[in-house]
Amino acid sequence: MGPRQRRPTRLFNVFSRFPFWLYNAALTAGAPLWLSYYGARALRRRTSCRSLRERLACGLPCPPPPLIWLHCVSVGETLAGQPLAEALRERLPAARFAISTTTDAGQARAREQLAWMDARFHFPLDLPWVADRAVASLKPALVIILETEIWPNFLRACARRGVPVVLVNGRLSDRSFARYRRLGRGMGDLLRRFTLCLMQSAEDAERIRQLGAPAERVLMTGNLKYAPPNAAERAxxxxxxxxxxxxxxxxxxxxxxxxxxxxxxxxxxxxxxxxxxxxxxxxxxxxxxxxxxxxxxxxxxxxxxxxxxxxxxxxxxxxxxxxxxxxxxxxxxxxxxxxxxxxxxxxxxxxxxxxxxxxxxxxxxxxxxxxxxxxxxxxxxxxxxxxxxxxxxxxxxxxxxxxxxxxxxxxxxxxxxxxxxxxxxxxxxxxxxAETGAVAATVAALESRILPSIPALGAIRGD
CATH class of the missing domain: 3.40.50.2000 (Glycogen Phosphorylase B;)
Structure with missing residues (x-):
């Protein structure tokens, strides 16, 4: 059984080495650009109006607890996350599930392939008030993020509410590794906000440790993209x-x-x-x-x-x-x-x-x-x-x-x-x-290291 989760102190949030003030200043300065981009899309396409509202965390669907929130960037990550989500649904039949995506293409695939989920929406913009509103509205018991999506304000919002965040199918390319290293200890502070980091390879695991992730929270579980398709996907x-x-x-x-x-x-x-x-x-x-x-x-x-x-x-x-x-x-x-x-x-x-x-x-x-x-x-x-x-x-x-x-x-x-x-x-x-065991390894890691520390999920496990 893993250690029981404790609510992070506010001192950790206030005195983080990561320069939140600079990051948020840059986001605010760029607001006219991204608002113009999403606004123009909303005018061109009817579905983009809903997308813009979701990205601002307005009118998000709020399934009853306990909720597992899965986040995927686009189509590839959504497909990789599908067998994991289905394995968790089998293991936790009374849990509710939500999936967010960054791209419209990923959202379209999620609505097609994961129609059984209780909520599907675009991932909120990483602005402090937007991230806070999203986490407060959905009240997830667990957040699972695929493939090294690191959003500082979202991670901080989850930490403030004691929501465990797990990085799954994590990988670090040469370019990403070099870029993140420039953040120094600030990157380590961000990575410590992940409760567990499940990486694709031994090299990825070593890299995230070098960036500052606590070694005891890093495991190598393989690549979910090796998972064979289920019957519905084959059809x-x-x-x-x-x-x-x-x-x-x-x-x-x-x-x-x-x-x-x-x-x-x-x-x-x-x-x-x-x-x-x-x-x-x-x-x-x-x-x-x-x-x-x-x-x-x-x-x-x-x-x-x-x-x-x-x-x-x-x-x-x-x-x-x-x-x-x-x-x-x-x-x-x-x-x-x-x-x-x-x-x-x-x-x-x-x-x-x-x-x-x-x-x-x-x-x-x-x-x-x-x-x-x-x-x-x-x-x-x-x-x-x-x-x-x-x-x-x-x-x-x-x-x-x-x-x-x-x-x-x-x-x-x-x-x-x-x-x-x-x-x-x-x-x-x-x-x-020969490499198709990543789903089982990921579920096993979640069951041994995460689920026992979340009372709302531990109480409904399908044992």
Missing amino acids: RRDRIAADLQRQFGLGDGRPCIVAGSTVEGEEAILAEAFAWLRARPGLSRCRLLLAPRHPERFAAVARELQRRSRLVARRSQPGPDDERADVILLDTIGELVAAYRWADVAFIGGSLVPRGGHNILEPAAEGLPVVTGHHMENFRAILNRFRAADAIWQLAPGMPDELPAALATALETLLTDPARASGLGSRAKATWA
């Missing part, structure tokens, strides 16, 4: 995959490359590599399905592809020539994982330019050969496991003008050498399957 993917097949004629023998989560600067490289591929013997019928990371870039990417390719089809705009398209633009949210079903090779975006890469686990779980660029710093622990198993093709560092040829060579090799592609895909799937 959803099946429906989307079938619809994609009907619209675009996928799976008809034409080689297909799925490029997922691409960012600015990568579509031009992919288009050049793709044009080179289609000129190679046996690959003239090759197709490219491309999914940009950010929805606000869909229109710009469509124009870029149409300028370079003979026939481009858009998922959001069905047309009579979709089955003939050379390039397919997946300009929708939440369908990429289903699209991997039709890939012969997967490419992971955010890795050809210095953006830190994106998640390789979804195509790996499908048994696909996966290609990435050199920039995978944000997923180093995962990448290292796959590289150790010879389960991924990562391009070597090179000059920007060398990238199209290097990418085309990797894709051509895997498209024309079935044995090599199959071996790489099989090893990728085996590596993914």
Whole structure:
């Protein structure tokens, strides 16, 4: 049984080494900018009016206690948090659950995938009075934050009310680690406001200790993104995959490359590599399905592809020539994982330019050969496991003008050498399957270290 939680003293809140006064002054100075941004969105889109109210902690839903509040940034974190939330619901059947997200895309996915939850809303802005109002309104018994979302005023609001906050699936990229280290002891003061830090890897655990998190509150429980999908999610993917097949004629023998989560600067490289591929013997019928990371870039990417390719089809705009398209633009949210079903090779975006890469686990779980660029710093622990198993093709560092040829060579090799592609895909799937125990490890840590110290939750455990 873990130590019983005690209400932090006000001295801790007043004399923190973290410069709250400076942080809040900067937020206040930037108020005209973020108010203009959210106000303009509210005028353009009806749903953004609700979003703005939620971000200001106005009219938040208030389920009866005891409430577990799960916070996820966007789509990826929401998907990672889903199996954890469902495991906790099974363990705590009388508890209430709420989920907040930072992005609209994450909120849309939460409303679709986690409709059973008692409340779904946008995460409040990290202004002192907003954070205080949010915590006071919802009165959570426990807050669970995914993937190192550190909001100082929100953490302080929870500490003032004695609400335990647990960091789950935590990770620290090279960039984040370097940035947080500049805060010195102030960062340690913030991290001590987490009751427990459950990190993805031993390296992440060591880094958060170096930043000042108490060593006894840090555990390594693995990566929740390795968790296999449940039956409902598998059925959803099946429906989307079938619809994609009907619209675009996928799976008809034409080689297909799925490029997922691409960012600015990568579509031009992919288009050049793709044009080179289609000129190679046996690959003239090759197709490219491309999914940009950010929805606000869909229109710009469509124009870029149409300028370079003979026939481009858009998922959001069905047309009579979709089955003939050379390039397919997946300009929708939440369908990429289903699209991997039709890939012969997967490419992971955010890795050809210095953006830190994106998640390789979804195509790996499908048994696909996966290609990435050199920039995978944000997923180093995962990448290292796959590289150790010879389960991924990562391009070597090179000059920007060398990238199209290097990418085309990797894709051509895997498209024309079935044995090599199959071996790489099989090893990728085996590596993914060997790491799927993170949900059980996370729940076990919460049960042993957190739940016994929260009377409202301990009393309703489904033992």
